[in-house]
Amino acid sequence: MLGTAYLEQGRRTAEVAVLYPKAERALRDSLKARPRGNADALCGLAALANARRDFPAALRWGEAARKAAPKRWTTYPQLIDAYTGMGDYKAALRALDALTALHSGPAVRGRAAGVYWDRGRREDAQAALADAAAGAVSPAEQAAWLERAGQLAWERGEREDALRHFQEAVRLDPDQRAAQAGQGRALAALGRTTEALSAYRVALERQPLPQYALELGELYESLGRARAARVQYDRLRTLVRQESAGGVDGQLTLGRFEADHGDPASAVRRLRAEWRRQPGVAVADALGWALHRAGNDEEALRFASIATDRVHGGAVYSAPYLHHLAVIERGSGKDGPARRHLQEALRINPYFSPLFGPAARAALAGLGEEPPPAELPG
Known part of the structure; x- marks a missing residue:
């Protein structure tokens, strides 16, 4: 219980350099005190590994917890996160099936929503989150599910709906910082930049x-405030270093940042290593984009295709992923697919980034209209 409390405190405060090691020590002490059948400690270690983005470790601890107590339903959400981080969406779906067979309620509906979204089932995901929020037993729990519902609305380009969800989440739980950052995202898309900057701060x-610093920096950059953007980018690097002291893997965040704002070659090196260790869809997208920024469109296209391949579990409804794919296709001379994917990205969420959304619109305009089909010979 102490280890789990330290983990939750670390998540809510971001003081992970101190609190995550404390959580690990407490959980390992629990295992030493009761090495057999201690599913609570094993599940806690899986949750800690997921929070650190160490998905191979999360999978090991989660499988050990399942073996110790197969009917303990709280293990399966950790397995879902671990399988998703490893890019194994079929296993994540099987874990969800096992979870729903063992338990029902808001937590299960909320987890189901994440799996549905990853499988491209947007309406099912939104309905599951609405059920989770309606069935929550505390304001903080309801706020957490409303924040997720806001995020899904945002990813569909529904700015006003997303903002309403985020605002209600903050009203219910003023410490719901993800919802405050979400407000910044939605407010920026609505053109309310002063309020957006305040929400991010x-x-x-x-x-x-680090993710909040990156988003705020890109908002500043989109407004032409280069110096303020650099302050946030420097802050991002500092935050990643601080998190790494708590065992958090920040290579994905750093890779994304370096690809767009720093050294693309460094981004490629970081993300190649990350792909070898935990080949999730988010890593495939980031590596593909970094390869493009480093001038290797041929290999970039392979990874961007993985990230958007619906058949194999790619996040096909992600506007940023489709934008990346389209720009890489354009760089490879594939103007037709590039035009279609840019159109799809902007149809899903035309406001996906204050910095790259306008770039996507400009790229689409540069590609012109779809050429008419060639006439068949008479």
Whole structure:
């Protein structure tokens, strides 16, 4: 219980350099005290590994917890996260089936929503999150599911709906920092930039996560405020270093950042290593984009295709992923597919990035209209 409490405190405060090692020590002490059948500690270690983005370790601990107590339903959400991080969406779906056979309720519906979204089932995901929020037993739990519902609405390009979800989440739980950052995202898309900047600053002050610093930096850059953007980019590097002291794998975040704002060759090296260790869809997208930025469109196209291949579990409804694929296709001389994928990206969420959304629209305009089909010979 102590280890799990340290883990949750670390998640909510982002003070992971201190709190995650404390969580690990407590959980390992629990295993030493009761080495057999201690599914609680094993599941706690799986949750800690997922929080650190160490999905191979999360999978090992999660499988050990399942073996110790096969009917303990709280193990299966950890397995779903681990399988997803490893890019094994079929296994994640099987774990969800096992979870729903053992338990029902808001937590299960919320986990189901994530799996449905990854499989391209957007309406099912949104319905599951609505059920989870309606069935929550505390304001904080309801706020957590509303934040996820806001994120899904945002990813569909529904700015106003996303903002309403994020605002309600913060009203219910003022410490819901992900929802505050979500407000920044939605407000920027609505053109309310002063409010957006304020929302991001509040989220970063109370929960300083590298992703929030990256988003705020890109918002500043889109507004032409290069110096303010550099401050946030420097902050991102500092936050990643601090998180790494707590065992958090920040290579995906750093790779994404370096590809767009730093050294693309460094991004490729980081993300290749990450792909070898845990080949999830997010890593495939980031590696493909880094390869493009480094000038290797041929290999980039292979990874971008993995990230958007619906048949094999790719996040086909992700506007940023489709934007990356389209730009890589354009660089490879594939103007037709590039045009279609840019159109799809902007149809899904035309506001997906204050910095790269306008670039996507400009690229689509540069490709012109779809040429008419060639006439068949008479």
